[in-house]
Amino acid sequence: MQQHPDPKDPARRNFFAEGASVVIGGVISLVPVVAGARVLLDPLRRKSKAGAATRVTSLDALPPDGVPRKFPVIATRTDAWNKSTAPIGAVYLRRSPEGVVTALNVVCPHAGCFVDYVAEKSSYLCPCHNSTFKPDGAVSDAKSPSARALDSLEVEVRGGKEIWVKFQNFRAGHAEKIPCT
Numbered sequence: 193m194q195q196h197p198d199p200k201d202p203a204r205r206n207f208f209a210e211g212a213s214v215v216i217g218g219v220i221s222l223v224p225v226v227a228g229a230r231v232l233l234d235p236l237r238r239k240s241k242a243g244a245a246t247r248v249t250s251l252d253a254l255p256p257d258g259v260p261r262k263f264p265v266i267a268t269r270t271d272a273w274n275k276s277t278a279p280i281g282a283v284y285l286r287r288s289p290e291g292v293v294t295a296l297n298v299v300c301p302h303a304g305c306f307v308d309y310v311a312e313k314s315s316y317l318c319p320c321h322n323s324t325f326k327p328d329g330a331v332s333d334a335k336s337p338s339a340r341a342l343d344s345l346e347v348e349v350r351g352g353k354e355i356w357v358k359f360q361n362f363r364a365g366h367a368e369k370i371p372c373t
C-alpha cells in the first residue's frame with residue numbers, strides 16, 4: 193500500500209520554506225542591480241530626438257508688425273554622458289498684427305547662401321545670385337534663379353509666450369522642398 197507523506201512532516205515544511213526564502217531573496221537582491229543599471233544607462237535613454245522642435249525666442253522679442261527678424265536656432269544635444277548646446281541654423285520669424293507667427297529658413301533655396309532682409313525694400317535679397325523674396329518668402333521676381341520660395345518651417349507658440357520651431361534644412365536647387373537627412 194502506498195504511503196502519502198504527512199503534511200505536518202517538519203522536513204517537508206522546511207523544504208518549502210527554504211525554497212520560498214531563496215526566491216524572495218533573489219528578487220530582493222535584483223532591485224538594487226536594476227536600479228543601478230538604470231542610473232548607469234540613463235544618458236543613453238535621453239538622446240535628443242531628431243526633428244524635435246527647438247525653442248527659438250520669446251513672443252515678446254517679436255513685435256506684431258509683420259517685419260521679419262532673424263534669430264539663431266540653438267539646439268541642445270545629448271550624447272551618451274554629455275549635454276551641450278550648438279547653433280544648427282537660423283530663421284526669420286514674423287508676427288502679424290493678428291498675432292500669427294511664421295518661420296522661414298534663412299538659407300536660399302537656389303544654392304544655399306544666406307538671405308538678408310532689406311527693410312527699405314520690404315524684401316529678402318540673396319547676395320550670391322540676386323534672388324529676391326517677398327516678406328512671406330514667395331519668390332518676388334520671375335527671373336529669380338531660385339526655383340522655389342524660401343523654406344517655411346513649422347512654428348508653435350507654447351504657453352502663449354515661447355516660440356518653438358521645428359528646424360529643418362532642405363536640398364538646394366530643387367523646385368520641391370526635399371528635406372536634408
Ligand code: FES
Nearest residue numbers: 300302303318321
Ligand atoms: S544662392 Fe541665392 S540666388 Fe543663388
